[in-house]
Amino acid sequence: MPYINIKITDEGVTKEQKKQLIAGTxxxxxxxxxxxxxxxxxxxxxxxxxxxxVQGKMYSEIKNLGN
Incomplete structure (x- = not known):
């Protein structure tokens, strides 16, 4: 019984995208x-x-630097 765990950041992933990830995986x-x-x-x-x-920092900090 395979078990796949996908971890992603919570940045607006839609239900349709999740369905595609599940089906594709x-x-x-x-x-x-x-x-x-x-x-x-x-x-x-x-x-x-x-x-x-990532890079020794919180991703939220890195992301805010790019804005």
Whole structure:
């Protein structure tokens, strides 16, 4: 039973985009690993940008510098 966990920042990802991520990731496991889509689980976690770090800084700080 495959379990895929996708972590993304919470920056306006739509329900349609999430549906596409779930369908596409499931299909990738079917195509590459021959996994059964009926038992493939996909979880999307949206992380607040204050809780995401990159380059040793909070992503929210880096993003604000670009505005």
């Amino acid at each position: 499931t299909q990738l496991l079917v195509d590459v690993l021959k996994k059964d889509p009926e038992t493939t689980h996909v979880v999307i976690e949206e992380i607040p940008i204050d809780n995401w770090g």
